[in-house]
Amino acid sequence: MDHLPMTPCLSLSSHIYREQASIAGANGEFSLIMMRIALGGKLIARDLRSAGLSQFMGSTGSVNVQGEEVQKFDERANRIFLEVFEHQVLVSTLVSEEMEKPYLIKAADGKGKYAVFLDPMDGSSNIDVNASLGSIFSIHRLPGEGFPASEEVLRKKGCDQVAAGYFLYGSSVLLVYTCGHGVQQFTLDQDAGEFFLSANNIQIPTHGNIYSVNEGNHQKWSSGTRKFIHYLQEFDSRTGRPYSSRYSGCFVADVHRVLCKGGLYMYPGEQKKPEGKLRLMYEAAPLTFLIEQAGGLGSTGVERVNQLTPQALHQRVPLYIGSPDDVIKAEEFLQSESTT
Numbered sequence: 001m002d003h004l005p006m007t008p009c010l011s012l013s014s015h016i017y018r019e020q021a022s023i024a025g026a027n028g029e030f031s032l033i034m035m036r037i038a039l040g041g042k043l044i045a046r047d048l049r050s051a052g053l054s055q056f057m058g059s060t061g062s063v064n065v066q067g068e069e070v071q072k073f074d075e076r077a078n079r080i081f082l083e084v085f086e087h088q089v090l091v092s093t094l095v096s097e098e099m100e101k102p103y104l105i106k107a108a109d110g111k112g113k114y115a116v117f118l119d120p121m122d123g124s125s126n127i128d129v130n131a132s133l134g135s136i137f138s139i140h141r142l143p144g145e146g147f148p149a150s151e152e153v154l155r156k157k158g159c160d161q162v163a164a165g166y167f168l169y170g171s172s173v174l175l176v177y178t179c180g181h182g183v184q185q186f187t188l189d190q191d192a193g194e195f196f197l198s199a200n201n202i203q204i205p206t207h208g209n210i211y212s213v214n215e216g217n218h219q220k221w222s223s224g225t226r227k228f229i230h231y232l233q234e235f236d237s238r239t240g241r242p243y244s245s246r247y248s249g250c251f252v253a254d255v256h257r258v259l260c261k262g263g264l265y266m267y268p269g270e271q272k273k274p275e276g277k278l279r280l281m282y283e284a285a286p287l288t289f290l291i292e293q294a295g296g297l298g299s300t301g302v303e304r305v306n307q308l309t310p311q312a313l314h315q316r317v318p319l320y321i322g323s324p325d326d327v328i329k330a331e332e333f334l335q336s337e338s339t340t
């Protein structure tokens with residue numbers, strides 16, 4: 001990949017077509033799906049830019065399948081992804097944080113080969129305060145064609161993903177994804193309405209000096225987790241400690257920082273909620289697939305996220321994700337806890 005010229009005119013579509021030519025058996029289906037996902041990200045970015053002037057601010061007053069308050073923009077972002085997949089036949093099923101049941105796409109009945117898992121608006125508690133936001137997507141190939149025979153068919157391991165990535169709606173709008181051949185980053189040229197390649201074959205540093213966790217939950221954590229956070233805060237210049245704490249309330253934004261600078265993001269399990277908060281199939285698994293393509297790791301603290309077989313579509317898992325050395329260190333603290 002390093003021979004690719006870094007010219008601003010390498011658009012997402014040209015990059016995907018170029019990729020496709022180098023992948024044996026590629027038949028263009030992935031390109032079509034990625035262009036739909038990219039359209040979804042552009043439409044959400046457009047609406048976010050003037051959200052404060054629109055009717056999409058604030059809460060809907062209802063709660064979603066997770067028992068969380070639904071923001072109007074959660075619904076807006078979810079609606080946008082449903083609409084961009086409405087008139088196509090490749091993707092038969094959408095699974096979203098905002099919908100209890102899988103959404104079956106009529107046009108793809110009997111034909112669709114793929115399912116797309118979505119967190120349409122990540123970090124939605126940041127919407128009203130104009131802070132970073134994200135969208136997460138994960139693409140799976142279904143065993144047959146058409147609608148999945150059962151929910152079980154959709155509960156596939158993270159290591160079986162065809163592609164995964166995120167949109168980061170920050171000072172600029174980024175699309176960062178992998179289809180199993182390295183990690184690419186594209187930046188949206190809002191005027192041209194097109195994503196252009198801005199970094200390719202991204203590699204995460206083997207260790208960093210940033211940790212990202214909601215320390216307000218400190219009292220709820222196990223002793224192993226508390227000991228690990230304390231370890232990161234100790235003085236030891238040889239190992240670059242103490243690490244700096246950065247936490248934005250948006251998983252995508254915090255993992256993107258870790259991808260660029262090294263370190264790790266954590267949403268640990270809690271004594272009363274050992275499964276933590278993040279959802280396996282449309283938060284932890286897609287970003288683990290991406291981070292591991294960049295040389296990093298994604299762990300529950302005791303096992304690798306993408307080797308887990310999901311037990312439910314909206315299942316939660318504890319997560320430690322980022323630079324390999326830092327995630328392995330976290331595992332050491334958590335595994336020593338389980339053996340003492």
Ligand code: AFP
Binds near residue numbers: 121123249251
């Ligand atoms: P929402 O998308 O429901 O706001 O959740 C955000 C999130 O899943 C992730 O983006 C954050 O890192 C994490 O939850 C924030 O959770 P806490 O507010 O409990 O720290």
